[in-house]
Amino acid sequence: MPLRASSAPARPLTELEDFRRSNDFLLLENAVMLSSKLMKRSDNKYDLDSSEGQRICKRFLSQIEKLCGVSYFLFKFYFANKGKT
Numbered sequence: 001m002p003l004r005a006s007s008a009p010a011r012p013l014t015e016l017e018d019f020r021r022s023n024d025f026l027l028l029e030n031a032v033m034l035s036s037k038l039m040k041r042s043d044n045k046y047d048l049d050s051s052e053g054q055r056i057c058k059r060f061l062s063q064i065e066k067l068c069g070v071s072y073f074l075f076k077f078y079f080a081n082k083g084k085t
Contacts, residue, residue: 027067034060 019025037056039047047053 024070027063027070031060031063031067034063 013021034056038060039050039053039056041047046057048057
């Protein structure tokens with residue numbers, strides 16, 4: 001029976017690949033997609049008069065709020081552990 005070559009072990013993820021797999025990236029990606037759906041009027045202001053415009057704006061602001069919460073936690077964790085290394 002011939003021996004079959006084994007594949008090489010998986011290489012460690014780079015920081016960018018690791019970030020792309022994180023929940024933070026998902027939040028950021030969703031915020032960008034929602035921002036592109038915001039409806040602008042002819043006077044370059046966002047349309048909050050229609051129910052669709054209000055719904056999209058509310059979802060976008062909710063996503064931004066989640067991003068701010070994650071950012072606050074990360075900065076707090078970073079500065080709390082900065083002097084410990």
